[in-house]
Amino acid sequence: MATPEIFALNAETGQITLKLAKGLYPMDAVYGAAYVLIDQAYVLLDKDSDGNVLVHVSSKEEKKAEKDLEKLAGTFANEALSQVLRAKIMKAHKNRLEAIVSQAVAGSVGITGGTDFSLDVLDDEDDDLDFLDDPLGIAVPWEEKFKGAASEERPDTREGAGTQKNQPGPPDSGGFQPVKPEGPADS
Amino acid sequence: MELRLNKKIYSTTGVKECLEAYDDFGTYEVTTDGNYILITITDPDKDFETVLPQEIANYVLAHEIEKRRRY
Numbered sequence: 001m002a003t004p005e006i007f008a009l010n011a012e013t014g015q016i017t018l019k020l021a022k023g024l025y026p027m028d029a030v031y032g033a034a035y036v037l038i039d040q041a042y043v044l045l046d047k048d049s050d051g052n053v054l055v056h057v058s059s060k061e062e063k064k065a066e067k068d069l070e071k072l073a074g075t076f077a078n079e080a081l082s083q084v085l086r087a088k089i090m091k092a093h094k095n096r097l098e099a100i101v102s103q104a105v106a107g108s109v110g111i112t113g114g115t116d117f118s119l120d121v122l123d124d125e126d127d128d129l130d131f132l133d134d135p136l137g138i139a140v141p142w143e144e145k146f147k148g149a150a151s152e153e154r155p156d157t158r159e160g161a162g163t164q165k166n167q168p169g170p171p172d173s174g175g176f177q178p179v180k181p182e183g184p185a186d187s
Numbered sequence: 188m189e190l191r192l193n194k195k196i197y198s199t200t201g202v203k204e205c206l207e208a209y210d211d212f213g214t215y216e217v218t219t220d221g222n223y224i225l226i227t228i229t230d231p232d233k234d235f236e237t238v239l240p241q242e243i244a245n246y247v248l249a250h251e252i253e254k255r256r257r258y
Contacts, residue, residue: 031252038249042241045196045248058241 009069014059016069018076022051025080030055032083033076041072188228190240191220197251199224205247212239 005019020030030053034043037057044056057072090097129135192202199217202224206215213231217224231239 028255031255034248035252038245042238042245043248044192044241044244046193047195060238 006070006073009066014061014069016057016073018055018057018073019048020053020055020080022053025053025084026087027053028087029080029083032086033079036079037072037076040075043076188231188236188240190226190228190244191223192226192244192247194219194222194224197224197247198254201251201254202226202247205243205250208246209239209243 005021006016009016030045034045034055037043041060042056042058044058046054046056048054055076057069057076059069059072134140199219203217206217206226209215211232212235214229216227216229218227219225226240226243228239228243235242
């Protein structure tokens, strides 16, 4: 027997029993598949005297067609297979997955490869600063910072400043400045 | 009304923990019968009488699976 066998089917009671041969599926896969099916059906696990796993699946609706019960059984079998494959992949790539996750976690706390990962680095930081402290001077108000500059006359309002033509203002810097041709063409 | 759970799959402590959640729906007695944990349900809530054993079975199974995943 290579697939789960339908051991019993009772459409009247809406119950189907699957028999999984001993050793065919690990118990973790059976549990995983049962867990997925729990919201759709009532699942009861049992073992016979030979060690085969019996899965009793009952529909949550009172009467269910045989086809629907078989579908439930199929869903269980598919899910069990999926769980087996997932466990196999996890086992095969365990080291790789652990390396990726540990690198991601280490990277998020600013530790580069090669150093031991520890959260102690967070405690080592000299963080005695109060929120009012401003060692970089970034909390100085603009008026205070440019106190002297604000009292000076603006260059564009100086006397004679209006006579200067084609002088690019601050917003023009870096922009396109066409050069007027010099000579007779100008007159 | 009885519910039989295989000892190789379900644990007695898990069953007892779960039955506390269903305290309002009936009276339960937990005994053992060979390889099985036997739950005898008396005085079940009339509204849930038909589904009570199956609901308990589902709950115990989910509890068992979650416990296994934790350890």
